Amino acid sequence: MASPQPRERPTSPSGETGDERASKRIKLDVSSPTSQDAAHKAPRPRVKGLATIKEEYLIPVPAQAARAEVADVIDDDAAEGRTAPDPASQQASQKGGRRKKQKGQNKEREFGTFSDAVRLCNSVAWTPEFSPRPCKHGDRCNALHDLRKYLKEGRRKDLEVFGGKCPVWETHGKCPAGWRCLFLSSHMKEIEHEDGRKELVLVGDASKTSGEDDEPNEARPGVMNIVPPRVKLDLSRKKVNLDKSDKYLEWLAKDTEMYRKHYNKGKDDVEESMDYRAQYVEPPLKPSEKRRIYFGRETPVLAPLTTQGNLPFRRLCVELGAQLTYSEMALGLPLLQGQKADWTLMRAHESEITPPRFTPSGPIAQGYDNSKDLKFGVQITASAPWIAIKSAETLTRFLPHLRLLDVNCGCPIDMVFKSGAGSALLDTPAKLERMIRGMNVVSGDVPITAKIRMGVRDDKHTAQKLIERLAFGGADMRDQLGAPGCAAVTLHGRTRQQRYTKAADWGYIAECAAQIKLFNETKSDLADTIRETEENTLPNGGHMYFVGNGDCYSHVEYFDHLENARVDSVMIGRGAIIKPWIFEEIEKGQYLDKSASERLTYIEKFVRYGMEAWGSDELGLNYTRRFLLEFLSFFNRYIPIGLLEYLPPSLNERPPAYRGRNDLETLLASKNYKDWIKISEMFLGPAPSEFKFQPKHKSNSYEIEAEG
C-alpha cells in the first residue's frame, strides 16, 4: 500500500534549506495520495520527543503504558560502554586460560559460551585428514585429533541457511574456518586413494592455509591491518623497541620538570623566566612531514562507535556511501601490552583503505593528494602522554593502513574518565597538548586529530579554548615549539554531563566552526610569529579541518549543518546504526523510504560480512549473531518515513506503539530482543540453547516489552 506523503519543509541536496534551521520544522499542506481522510484532517500537533506517526499505523495502548513510553529515554551513553569479548580471547579462556576482565563502565554482560561441544585441535583444523600438522602440545593436548569423531560428535550439524552453502567460500573460494565451518559439506569431500583408503579433504584453497602460520584462522579474506601474533607476543614481553618515543619522553620529562620549577617561582620573577628560556633544549626529534587529509561536503563521516562500529558494520556503511570511518576506540595501555582484543579493533576492510570521494568545493589542504588518502582512521585514548606517544609509535609501525590517529577526548564512561583519559582530557589541556605534540613526533607521516565534546560540565563549555590550544599550542609551548600539529578536530555538541537527553548544540558547534575558520585565515599571520623552522608543525599544511557531530539523522540535517554551522563535514553516529543508508541519502540528496525487505538485505549483508570477518564456525557465527543483535538494538528504532507525519525525522523522537506497512516492517520495529534473535535465526540458523543476549539499553519500554 502506498502511504500518504509526510509533511516536509523545502530543501535541496545542495543544502539550500531557506532560513529554517533543521531543528525548526514547518508543516506543509500536502494531501495524501491514498487517504482522503488523512488529507482533510487538521494535522495533529507535534509532541516534543514523540514521533508523529500517521494515525492509520498507530496501535492503541492503555494510557498508562503510553505515558511510560513518553517518559522513557533511551540511555545511549550506556551503549558507548565496551563489553565485547573477542572470539580469540574467548577461545583462550575456553582453553583454560584465565578469563580477562572486560573493559567498560557497564556491568559485564554474559552471552553464553560459543564453542563446539568438543574442541578440535588446531593441528588438524585446516589440513587434509591424513596430513595433520605436528601438535604443539604433544601428549598433553586435550583437544580432539580424530576428525571423523569431531564431525560426528564434536559439533552441530551443518546449517541449512544460505542453501547450506558457505557464504565465505562462495565468495572467496576458500574458508578460513576449515573443518569447523558450519557449512562444511559445501566445501569438503571424501577422496579414495589407490590403496582404497578414504580421506576427508577440504576443497578449494582452504588446505593451502595450513602449514606456515601458527594460527591460520587469523587470516580473513579482505581484512587488512592484521598484526601477526608474534608482534603481540613481543609487545606483551616488552621486547619491542620504541626508541623514538623513549628519546622524546626523556626530553619531555626534563622539559616538564624545568617548566614546573619555573612556573612555581611566580610570574613576577622575570629573572627566573629568562632562566627557563635560556635553559630550554630543543626536542631530539621533529615531527616529520605528514600526509595531508581532507574533510568536505562529499565526505560524510561514520563516527567511531564502540561495539557497533565493528568491521562488518563499517563495511556496510562504506558500501552505502560513508566516506570516512574510524575504528572503535582502543585503549593505549592494552595496545602497548599486546592485548589481542585491542589490536583486533585496528583491523579494516579493504574497502576502507581506498581513497574517499573527492569533488572539492571547500578548502583543500595544501599538498593534499587524494590517491594517497584512505578512509580508515584509528581512535585511541590514553590517560598519560607516555601511553599516547608510545601507542602512536607502535600503531604507525605495525599498521600499514592508517589515515590518521584520533585521540578520543569525549568518552564519558566513568572507568575511562576517572583514569584521566577520554573526556577527562578536556579538563587537562596541557596534558592533551603534550600528547598530541609527542604523537606527532613519533607517528611518521600519519596525521593526528582529536575528537572532543563541548566540555565536561553543562555550566562550563571549554571547547573553544581547547580548540585554540589545539590549533596554536599553549602560550609557553607555542613560542618554543610552534603548533601542536592537530590536523582536524571533531566536536560532539554535548557535554559529558548531559548524556543524550538534550539535543546536540549546533549553535555552539557553529561558533567553534567560525573560530577555526578565523584561525585558518590568520594562519599566515601565525607563520610570521613562529620561527621558520617550526613551520612544519602547522597541521595539515596550515589547514585544520573541523567536523561537527551530534544527532544528524537525514541528508536534510547534514546539508543544513554544512550550510548553517559551516563545518567542513558532519560525523554521524547513531543515525548510521539506525539507518545505515543515511549515507546514500546524503549522496543522492533525497529521502529513501527503504522497504522492510530492503532493510532485511542489509541485515543479511551484515551477517555475510560478519562471517567473513569472524568466521563461519561456531565461534564466529555466534560472534556474528551477538553483534547483529547489538546492531538490531539500534536498527529497530528506525521509523519508516512513509509512516511519519513530519519530516525531517528526528533522532531524538520516540514513536508511540505502531505497526508497519507489512508484517516484516512490524517485526523490524520490535523492541523485544527475542524478536531480534528471531531475525538473526533467519540468517544464522537456530541460536544455541545457551545463547544469551542482554541489550545495553535498559529502557522501561524495553523491559515492559521484553517481559510482556
Ligand SMILES: Cc1cc2nc3c(=O)[nH]c(=O)nc-3n(C[C@H](O)[C@H](O)[C@H](O)COP(=O)(O)O)c2cc1C
Ligand atoms: C554505541 C556508541 C558507541 C560509541 N563509541 C564511541 C567511541 O568509541 N569513540 C568515540 O569517540 N565516540 C563514541 N561514541 C560517540 C559517537 O561517536 C558520537 O560522538 C555520538 O554518538 C554523537 O553522535 P550521534 O548523535 O550522531 O550519535 C559512541 C556512541 C554510541 C552511541
